[in-house]
Amino acid sequence: MELKQLGLHPVSVELGEANIQEELSSVQLARFNDQLRLCGLELMDDHKSILVEKIKTLIIDLVQEHNVELSTNLSDYLSDRLNHDYTYLANLFSEVKGTSIEKFFLAHKIERVKELLVYEDLTLSEIADMLHYSSVAHLSGQFHKLTGLTPSHFRQLKDKRLKMLDQV
Structure with a gap:
């Protein structure tokens, strides 16, 4: 999955972690979560x-x-x-x-x-x-x-x- 395809601009990407420039809207966050789940991954956003x-x-x-x-x-x-x-x-x-x-x-x-x-x-x-x-x-x-x-x-x-x- 490419972050750019979702309209996101990565600052850094490492195994298990991606930092992006923009603040995600709830719609973008939902789309991103759906894409991650399709890959068998999950979004962890709490510290x-x-x-x-x-x-x-x-x-x-x-x-x-x-x-x-x-x-x-x-x-x-x-x-x-x-x-x-x-x-x-x-x-x-x-x-x-x-x-x-x-x-x-x-x-x-x-x-x-x-x-x-x-x-x-x-x-x-x-x-x-x-x-x-x-x-x-x-x-x-x-x-x-x-x-x-x-x-x-x-x-x-x-x-x-x-x-x-x-x-x-």
């Missing part, structure tokens, strides 16, 4: 929702880009990147998402561990290093706490499913 999405994006990028290591803790990283006090960010995130930033971060790390266990031929030690865990024991403990399984058992379940498919 709180935008900030929460930025928090989520930073966390997901941090987890997916395993070569990115936090030189500080997560709270300082988010505060520095978003220019807000971490307490404000944490309270806002909890209010909007119903979970803490830390739980969201941990859940995404564990999902990344699952992906690596299923799709990559990596040892637990390599995965722990890749995701900056202090040890395999720490990774295993968090994994078990969230999934009820050890990483090794999770991988064995995948291997059993593959063997069963080979027998079909």
Whole structure:
């Protein structure tokens, strides 16, 4: 979708964010919203929702880009990147998402561990290093706490499913 086709003049366009020169009328806003929905997107025009999405994006990028290591803790990283006090960010995130930033971060790390266990031929030690865990024991403990399984058992379940498919 081209903003210019809607009669809008973009000042800047980045992934997930567009700034335009004009103030939108209610008719233009409705048309723009309709076009976004056709693309499977939605307009976020309130500051709180935008900030929460930025928090989520930073966390997901941090987890997916395993070569990115936090030189500080997560709270300082988010505060520095978003220019807000971490307490404000944490309270806002909890209010909007119903979970803490830390739980969201941990859940995404564990999902990344699952992906690596299923799709990559990596040892637990390599995965722990890749995701900056202090040890395999720490990774295993968090994994078990969230999934009820050890990483090794999770991988064995995948291997059993593959063997069963080979027998079909």
